[in-house]
Amino acid sequence: MNSERANPLDVVRSLLFYVVFYPGTIVMVTACFVGSLFGEEPLRRAVRGWGLFHRWCARWLLGIRLVIEGELPNEGVLVAIKHESFYEAIDLPAQMQRPAPFPKAELAEIPGWGWALRRYGAVVVERGEGAKALRTMVSSARGLAAQGRPLAIFPEGTRVKTGERPPLQSGFAGLYKLLGLPVVPVAVDSGRLYHRRWKKPGTITLRVGERIAPGLPRDEVEARVHAAINALNI
Template sequence: MNAIQWLRSLVFVAQIYLAMLVVGIVFAPYALFSRDGARMACKTWCKWVFWTARWMVGIRTEVRGPIPTGDVLIAAKHQSFLDIMLIFHSVPKGKFIMKREILWTPIIGLYAKGIGCIPVARGKRGAAIKQMVRDVDAGRLEAGQLIIYSQGTRVAPGVKAPYKVGTSVLYKELGQPCVPVATNVGVFWPRKGIMRKPGLAVVEFMPTMPEGLPREEFMTVLEQTVEARSDALLHETGFAQERLR
């Protein structure tokens, strides 16, 4: 059974990257000159991935909670590429803080730039955040939902990793509310490898945290909120958690 699921997963992974190429080429004339076009292309591909995931490998997707539509900072749990797609597809004008290397990835880099993502150089996150804040203040960045992964990388289900200070810096400097996001997608779509497992993959938008909280309070509440809800979502899947401290 695992061998069959692995083969189904292999076909699934191959076809979504082929679909990425096709969508990227078809939408390129529109996306190159329009941020709306770039968003439309990315959301079209996301819909294809969600639809094929359901019948090819048995992954159903669900988005819970109030979806933010105004100017907010979204601080999300990151377990795999699937949570990126679910968050982006849900919000109207999402853009990510991402590793600069992604800009050189075929198709993905072009469209990441097209939707307004903020590239951050490894080891220079502080400088990049300051530059981004300056760009926002100068009006050079379009309003919308800025998405940051507070742990700075993909973290496997059940594994503990520290929350980075960059989220609190952005929260303070931008002066915007923050929406925490929890997830369990890593159980079904792991951060590495081919295997995809059937089940219900969830991304959940939590109640908005108001602007202006003290830094320590903000980080404590953010981490407790995201981790507690992510643990609850993992529990729904029957995931046997091993706390790695």
Template sequence: MTFLRSVLLNIFIVLWTPLVGVPGIILTWFDRSKMKCVTTLWAQGVICAAQKLTGIRYQVLGRENLPDGPFIFACKHQSAWETIAVLMLLDHPSVVLKQELLKIPVFGWYCKHAGMIPVDRAGSSGALRTMMRAAEAAKQAGRPIVIFPEGTRAAPGTQPELHPGLAGLYAFLKLPVVPVALNSGLVWGRESFVKYPGTITVQVHPVIPAGLPRPELTARVHAAINSLEGSQL
């Protein structure tokens, strides 16, 4: 039954994406301000379907720690769940994502036109300048900037080192950082097709102010985003 429910969820996502995305492309082509509504609707549909079909629920603790205005949302990364959930948990976020995702039909179009921040893992100087320009544009628009500082999905119980991209954005943008821990990998595994019922906890930690030395920033973020490691559902 768990496997069947996972199949149904994946079928829903395959059908839901073009159902929302294709009309949304037409709508946002004429009125770019509707982009936020389309992406939020898509994310709400997927997260709701995950709850109804597979029993994956969630709770957000510390939501009061989210500041007004632009900030860097540095989130633990264990599964695809949080990459979807941030689109509805935050107000029109700009997400740092792999450049390869721009090639995905429909989804990639939205990433490109919704002001997301592509990063080239090859790390060329031109790609870095492009990323910083996109991040600065998001800051000027007052949008939260989401980054998964571990760079890739980590298995529950592991605490990989942070990639330098977070410290680079922090120094360049001069914005505060909100570190976020979660345990989504316990129900939505990074390499598992099957999704398991349970409640994901998202822990929003207090703001880390701008202007700290890089070692202190890295240590504080690493400790905070790993604060739920070892926790159970």
């Protein structure tokens, strides 16, 4: 199936979305930088505003409606989310109060942006840096969780096409064990609609799975998380 095929109306909707969302994003990013000068709370409000702005553009310009099945957490737990498109990543601040993401180290090295990212509060992922990097990530994650902030991670490691079910990255089990936090798995089916280029109208579902207690064996927690985040891949 070629999911990138689009009819003329999809193309028009997508172009309108790009014309509105990306210039608006420049304004919102500027607001994030300005807000960061006045403390963490103004910065977090600006980030949440960007997520809500994106959701509005998707709903009214693309015709993409979001349905959340279940209750997303607003506390210091590990939230494991399926990653099929940029939709769920951009929408993340609108889904939960002050979520702490796990961005790649490359993003944290962008001048200005990296400073704002760290000020907002994020667990920077240093891939390939070994045990020292893992200890740093765990320390940062513990501090953010202690503030009551949900730790939002994409355990499969990267975006995947709808229907694909790659194994979880090995780092997920390490974080789960060392943090000792419950896991809330979230399934997403955004890849059907929110394509890289021409997006399609419809409904994106986020399905919140059953909370998984800390302290389970690696095989068990990985199997339960993997099944839960892929619950919409039928």
